[in-house]
Amino acid sequence: WSGAAFPAFAQSTGADPEAKPEAQTGPAEVVAPYDDKLLRLAEVLGAIHYLRNLCKSGETDQWRKVMEEILVSEQPSEKRKATLIARFNRGYNAFNEIYGHCTPSAVTAAERYVKEGVLLSSQITSRYGR
Helix, strand or coil: CCCCCCCCCCCCCCCCCCCCCCCCCCCCCCCCCCHHHHHHHHHHHHHHHHHHHHCCCCCCCHHHHHHHHHHHHHCCCHHHHHHHHHHHHHHHHHHHCCCCCCCHHHHHHHHHHHHHHHHHHHHHHHHHCC
């Protein structure tokens, strides 16, 4: 899947053939069949980005860069890109509201999110070849 939107095809309605077609607002956005997993992955990456930096893992921007690579690879529409970024930020902000400093539970949460991220990535790539 290339991420390109497909044009909608007009259907014959039996209306006056001389009538002008209504202005189209553009093609409907095509959503990838793996979008639910991709959106969750974006959220997981945001959470990992916050937690790993909070606990001074030395990774600084690694997880944000992974998200940027996904955006480059997907070549999403502006709307879809904004949705993916919003999900990344949601994951980040969820833990920003909970943890102000590194705790053992923050370390555990980061480890769990890394495992979930690996699983999601594996599921997306094995099924959809991305």
